[in-house]
Amino acid sequence: MAIESKPEAVILTEIMLTVFRVNGRLLEKGDELVEPLNLTSARWQVLGAVALAGNPLSAPQIAEAMGITRQGAQKQINKLKEDGFFEQSPNTRHQRSPLYALTELGNRTFAKVMYLEAAWANGLVASLPLQDLKKTLKTLNAVYERLDSPVPKKGARS
């Protein structure tokens, strides 16, 4: 027996499918964008987490900032260190858990990435009204918040 679907739910389902498609495309294009800099979307994100923090971070802190697991972050960190984007310094607070900071190369590269990203985004928004973009961001964030909590009961306030 089919359930009674609200028209809102139908649109939301379409939004979900579009989010999947956009997500895939963004990773693809992001990889292309930073490929000349010897980066990938994943490593760009890790680089950004440390760059935006402004101070050296440990692996668990980077994972926390990115919303991924400690081990997942560690994999990218190790590669970034290997390729000279990160340098390691001792952590006075935890002997086994070093801190990571951007090297000169890391900083130079991240600056280039920011430049490329800005140029890309500027080209992408051509003829998209600012109001539409703002409303979209607001709605997506609302959906995201609802995805946090379990199925809300009918009539539950807030």
Add this chain to the structure above:
Amino acid sequence: MAIESKPEAVILTEIMLTVFRVNGRLLEKGDELVEPLNLTSARWQVLGAVALAGNPLSAPQIAEAMGITRQGAQKQINKLKEDGFFEQSPNTRHQRSPLYALTELGNRTFAKVMYLEAAWANGLVASLPLQDLKKTLKTLNAVYERLDSPVPKKGARS
């Protein structure tokens, strides 16, 4: 030297980050939703591709419909067949490339999934205005289309 960022580009960048987060959450919640049915988000999607087609499909056709590679689709197909959701029939048009259709179990399961998804989406849209959802879908689709083409030149028509 920092680039001149349009305010639209700034919002678009935030939308991108939100899309990443929403995408992750959707997969997570989707996995939870269909876990009792011995499915995952990935296998649900393959099941859906064949169910919605209405007729048996070959592996390359399923991949095409899903926008993933032939080999990626094949992995899920093999598991779905193994678990009794798909049955294989000979393809008169290509001896080495069988067609896949839903078994009785496959159909029953997909019906349950649709029910669960509808209930979930209905609960999720509480207090989200239909107009906002429609505008969001439209804007996301516009972004998606722009992601297709390379950097559009200023003044390019259509």
Add this chain to the structure above:
DNA sequence: CCATTATTGGAAACTGGTTGTCAATATTTA
């Protein structure tokens, strides 16, 4: 009709993430 080219499934290696285990180090608490 035969030779070239395209499609297909299988297997393996890779990316980027997950979970789980282990031993070492920190931290908390009794």
Add this chain to the structure above:
DNA sequence: TAAATATTGACAACCAGTTTCCAATAATGG
């Protein structure tokens, strides 16, 4: 202070996707 607990890095196995290579089968065209 000593014991229990939590955090951490290394490692391995797994999921979901990718690319690459192979051999078999279709399809095309000379």
